[in-house]
Amino acid sequence: xxxxxxxxxxxxxxxxxxxxxxxxxxxxxxxxxxxxxxxxxxxxxxxxxxxxxxxxxxxxxxxxxxxxxxxxxxxxxxxxxxxxxxxxxxxxxxxxxxxxxxxxxxxxxxxxxxxxxxxxxxxxxxxxxxxxxxxxxxxxxxxxxxxxxxxxxxxxxxxxxxxxxxxxxxxxxxxxxxxxxxxxxxxxxxxxxx
Amino acid sequence: xxxxxxxxxxxxxxxxxxxxxxxxxxxxxxxxxxxxxxxxxxxxxxxxxxxxxxxxxxxxxxxxxxxxxxxxxxxxxxxxxxxxxxxxxxxxxxxxxxxxxxxxxxxxxxxxxxxxxxxxxxxxxxxxxxxxxxxxxxxxxxxxxxxxxxxxxxx
Numbered sequence: 545x546x547x548x549x550x551x552x553x554x555x556x557x558x559x560x561x562x563x564x565x566x567x568x569x570x571x572x573x574x575x576x577x578x579x580x581x582x583x584x585x586x587x588x589x590x591x592x593x594x595x596x597x598x599x600x601x602x603x604x605x606x607x608x609x610x611x612x613x614x615x616x617x618x619x620x621x622x623x624x625x626x627x628x629x630x631x632x633x634x635x636x637x638x639x640x641x642x643x644x645x646x647x648x649x650x651x652x653x654x655x656x657x658x659x660x661x662x663x664x665x666x667x668x669x670x671x672x673x674x675x676x677x678x679x680x681x682x683x684x685x686x687x688x689x690x691x692x693x694x695x696x697x698x699x700x701x702x703x704x705x706x707x708x709x710x711x712x713x714x715x716x717x718x719x720x721x722x723x724x725x726x727x728x729x730x731x732x733x734x735x736x737x738x
Numbered sequence: 739x740x741x742x743x744x745x746x747x748x749x750x751x752x753x754x755x756x757x758x759x760x761x762x763x764x765x766x767x768x769x770x771x772x773x774x775x776x777x778x779x780x781x782x783x784x785x786x787x788x789x790x791x792x793x794x795x796x797x798x799x800x801x802x803x804x805x806x807x808x809x810x811x812x813x814x815x816x817x818x819x820x821x822x823x824x825x826x827x828x829x830x831x832x833x834x835x836x837x838x839x840x841x842x843x844x845x846x847x848x849x850x851x852x853x854x855x856x857x858x859x860x861x862x863x864x865x866x867x868x869x870x871x872x873x874x875x876x877x878x879x880x881x882x883x884x885x886x887x888x889x890x891x892x893x
Contacts, residue, residue, distance in 0.1 A: 568799045569777075703885050716885055717779035719800070 546612050546631050550652050553690040554592075554613040562593055562619075569717060570647065570678065573733040576715070577645055577676040578603045580735060584642030587668065589635065590649020594620025594627055600645070601625070610634065632657070635664045643674040648731075651679050655695045662709035669738040675711060677702070681720060681730035699732055711736040740765040740772050742807040744797035746816075747865070747875035748789025749883050756886035757784040759793035760878025762871055763800070775800070778882035789879065790816050791845040798852035806857040812865030812872055820849060821860050 554561065566574075574596060583604060588597045591609035593616050600607045601624075609627040611617050620627035628634075632653055644665050653661060665675060682696030697705075699718060706713055713736045720730025743764045750757035758780035765773040777796050781789075790813035797809060811817055827833070827840050832847070834840055863869050865876065 565802075568802065569796075572799060699885075713782070713885060715779065715781045716882070717777070717796075718882075719775065719777040 547652060547693045549687070549691045550693045551613045553692045555615040557690065558593060558615050558619055562595070566595075569719060569731070569733060573676065573678065573717065573735070574599060574645075574647070576735055577643065577674060578605065580674045580714070580737075581605060581643035585640070586643040586645060587635070587637075587641045589632070589644055589646040589665070590652070591620060591625070591627060592616050592649075594623055594625040596645060596647060597625040597627070598623060605643075632661045632664070635661070635668050637668040639668075639670050641669050641673055643676070644669055645676045647676065647678040648680070650677065651694050651696070652692070653695065655685070655697075658695070658697075659705055659708060662705055662711070666709045666711060666738050671738060673738045675734075675736045675738065677706070677732075677734045677736070679732050679734075681718065681732050697732075702732060702734065706734065706736055711738060740767050742766075742801075742805055743871075744794075744807060744809045745871040745875040746790070746793035746797050746809060746811045746813075747872065747879045748786055748791070748793050748813065749876065749879035750784060750786035750789055751883060751887055754783055754785045756883055756888075757781055757786065757789040758879045758881065758883025758886070759789040759796065760875045760880075760882055761793050761797040761800075762874045762878065763797060764871075776878055778878040780882040780884070780886050782886045785842075787813070787815050788842055788845060789883075791842060791849060793875070793879065794820070795845060795849050795852050798849070798856055798858065801856060804855050804857075806859075808859040808861060810861045810863055810872065812863050812876075814862060816849075817860055817862040819846065820853070824850060 585606040588609040591597050591611045597607045597609045609620055609625050610630045612631045617627045617629045679697050686694050715735040717733045745762040748759045761777040763775040794816050832840050832843050863872050
């Protein structure tokens with residue numbers, strides 16, 4: 545199931561989205577994923593405009609990108625990324641990838657679909673294939689100012705779901721804090737293998 | 739002008755073994771905490787020194803802008819390394835004075851890279867000696883390690 549409001553929000557904000565710098569933790573995690581995969585074929589799941597895909601290609605990986613927002617897919621294709629329009633339900637390959645990179649994308653899916661998507665990702669990975677998962681920490685669901693839909697997960701919920709899907713977790717990084725404006729979302733970055 | 743402090747700590751169960759790191763970042767105006775940020779993480783197979791290094795690296799890498807910051811660690815390895823040994827290693831092409839490769843060179847190089855972006859003052863405090871911020875960093879490091887500790891068998 546895709547959320548039309550989320551896709552609309554991204555469609556009308558492609559240019560702004562490209563201007564947002566990647567937080568340092570995510571730069572580090574992207575590199576750690578690249579090093580863990582080493583070489584081979586990966587899936588950038590929820591690839592957005594394809595910036596991460598382009599990075600992985602520069603690092604020598606073969607990349608397939610999947611996103612549910614047509615404007616993102618077009619932008620990525622124009623930049624030479626093998627991007628395809630599709631949803632999490634279109635991940636139906638078996639033993640196909642050395643790595644799958646899902647950076648803050650699965651949070652746009654309903655919580656009830658999370659286990660099913662993780663199972664599909666596990667199936668699509670080769671044995672010992674690397675999985676990167678970035679999510680926001682918290683509880684419940686929320687629409688942001690741009691009307692994007694977010695599901696928030698707790699760390700224990702994420703660990704249990706990954707384990708249930710057959711993953712072994714290799715590394716977790718989390719961050720959260722309170723600033724002058726009050727609280728903000730924490731994040732979690734997980735590196736695991738099938 | 740707020741002052742930035744990072745309290746960092748690492749933890750490891752077994753050496754090597756599952757480990758964690760923690761960072762308490764604070765922006766202070768005198769005694770008043772303006773902002774606080776917590777970072778932690780863990781790995782399935784690592785060492786205590788690697789976790790101490792990764793805590794310091796994470797503290798510096800998370801700052802988006804070039805900053806003046808004081809990093810407080812209870813690791814003599816990190817403090818002595820970054821304020822002393824590292825200069826010799828760099829001169830020797832990341833070899834020790836005995837021409838051996840530097841241990842954890844990947845992390846030392848990352849720390850070196852991360853600190854060139856900032857104006858860093860390094861401080862050492864004795865661990866588990868009742869410094870509340872160091873205790874907090876220790877707590878974060880243990881929490882970062884928790885997912886990787888062997889599961890207790892359910893009764």
